[in-house]
Amino acid sequence: MKFTEEHEWLELDGDTVKVGITEYAAEQLGDIVFVELPDVGISVTKGQEIVVIESVKAASDILAPLDGEITEINDAIVDDPSMVNNDPTGEAWFFKMSLKNQSELDGLMSEDEYKKHIE
Amino acid sequence: MNKLNRTALYDLHRSLGAKSIPFAGYEMPVNYPLGIMKEHLYCRKSAGLFDVSHMGQLIIRSATQSMQSIATELEKLLPIDILGLGEDRQRYGFLPNRQGGIIDDLMISNRGDHFFVVINASRKEIDFKYFKENISKEIDVELISTRSLIAIQGPKSEKILSSQIGELSSLNYLDVKNFTYNGEILWVSRSGYTGQDGFEISIPNSLCEVFCKSILEQKGIEPIGLGARDTLRLECGLCLYGQDLNETITPIEAGLKWAIQKVRRTGGEREGGFTGQEKILAQIDTPPSFKREAFFPDGKAPLRSGTKLFSDDSGKNEIGLITSGSYSPTLERPISMGYLNYTKFKVGDPIFGELRTKFFPIKRTKLPFVPTSFKRN
Numbered sequence: 171m172k173f174t175e176e177h178e179w180l181e182l183d184g185d186t187v188k189v190g191i192t193e194y195a196a197e198q199l200g201d202i203v204f205v206e207l208p209d210v211g212i213s214v215t216k217g218q219e220i221v222v223i224e225s226v227k228a229a230s231d232i233l234a235p236l237d238g239e240i241t242e243i244n245d246a247i248v249d250d251p252s253m254v255n256n257d258p259t260g261e262a263w264f265f266k267m268s269l270k271n272q273s274e275l276d277g278l279m280s281e282d283e284y285k286k287h288i289e
Numbered sequence: 290m291n292k293l294n295r296t297a298l299y300d301l302h303r304s305l306g307a308k309s310i311p312f313a314g315y316e317m318p319v320n321y322p323l324g325i326m327k328e329h330l331y332c333r334k335s336a337g338l339f340d341v342s343h344m345g346q347l348i349i350r351s352a353t354q355s356m357q358s359i360a361t362e363l364e365k366l367l368p369i370d371i372l373g374l375g376e377d378r379q380r381y382g383f384l385p386n387r388q389g390g391i392i393d394d395l396m397i398s399n400r401g402d403h404f405f406v407v408i409n410a411s412r413k414e415i416d417f418k419y420f421k422e423n424i425s426k427e428i429d430v431e432l433i434s435t436r437s438l439i440a441i442q443g444p445k446s447e448k449i450l451s452s453q454i455g456e457l458s459s460l461n462y463l464d465v466k467n468f469t470y471n472g473e474i475l476w477v478s479r480s481g482y483t484g485q486d487g488f489e490i491s492i493p494n495s496l497c498e499v500f501c502k503s504i505l506e507q508k509g510i511e512p513i514g515l516g517a518r519d520t521l522r523l524e525c526g527l528c529l530y531g532q533d534l535n536e537t538i539t540p541i542e543a544g545l546k547w548a549i550q551k552v553r554r555t556g557g558e559r560e561g562g563f564t565g566q567e568k569i570l571a572q573i574d575t576p577p578s579f580k581r582e583a584f585f586p587d588g589k590a591p592l593r594s595g596t597k598l599f600s601d602d603s604g605k606n607e608i609g610l611i612t613s614g615s616y617s618p619t620l621e622r623p624i625s626m627g628y629l630n631y632t633k634f635k636v637g638d639p640i641f642g643e644l645r646t647k648f649f650p651i652k653r654t655k656l657p658f659v660p661t662s663f664k665r666n
Contacts, residue, residue, distance in 0.1 A: 200320065200324055200325055200326075200516075201324050201325055201326035201327075201616075203589065203591065203616040203623075204589045204590045204591065204616075204623075206590070222645065224590060224591055224616070225325075226325040226326055226329075226516065226520060226591075226615060226616045226618070227319065227325060227516050227615075229591075229593075251589070
């Protein structure tokens, strides 16, 4: 698993990567009550706001971690946003994407590096 | 940036793991480790302890004037029945400006030899100055900083608080009474801002932490932050000053006519005679075209304060504004309050809220979203 400074995790899943938010991020956001995911098939660029999350208190954006195309989204978290608080690194993944340049994954943080980042 | 003020419970909040935010110049807990949703539900079914010491506490008294004279003076500033407010009774009210807008909303108690007024944190200095400048020089207005304010709310609040300070069953909603705790006097009212049964306790700063710790040792009570305080008050349709109320909105537009007793309205024994009376009394006779309303957004997205309302899904005919909105933990859906302009909107027209350049359908509903549960005998 790789991590971004924006508290996303990325996991290789065949030709695509699965993307979600970290436990740290889910805890910071608080009780999540609404998730809006991007459309499948759209091209995204790194840093683009592609997911909206609303907690009881406030709205936040999730950014595209790298350049690529959205290949699949997890509708289960749209139906039950509390899944993101309960299992952020498992069942509550957000979307899958094919990367424009898969080698860019190597530039992201390892789990140890991410742990240091949030300390 | 100015340094944030801290309440007497600052250390306790930290030790309880509170997440803090700046609010009205204070560093206040927005939630504890339980989180807003669970804190909210816990308060509804059991009890919650809230630090509301950021709010202002005013004492209004006179060395030379009777309580009746003070009440008469106060009735020039507030459109409510203060002469008729019995000893050790509390009442909701507001200070209108000359145009009928609201300078602040407040709770006022008759304490026998003085009036005790609780005002909003963000309006403390403004209210204090306003009272001082607009009331007879024979009357003293004091903004006290030596006392904290704690709210204990929820169905188990009577049982929990009485275990620490004594029998409370004789107190009804909006009754006020003094209690002794560790040799000091607590001013206790049966009121609050969650729409539930509960108490507000004015306590000397020096005793506040000891008192709250011993309350929190009881079964059935959790500390609750400002996040859940906001969702609790919103569910019961209570206004938040600065969002739902401000100097350009009148109490009638805000749906607070109920707080202006008949005796102060046209035809009443002491009709008018208060700041802003022209606009306010006229609006009681001829309802304004701008009114506070309750809304259910159709989808799951909360439509919050600042969301513009339209009667079409392309943003052409703007008809109002949401002033408070959140997710309701009790109803498990988004809820909002706001204002509709009835010169541009008529009942039956569709309503859409604009969020992130999309237009979300909304339905009008009735307040409160969740019924209140005060103790009235």
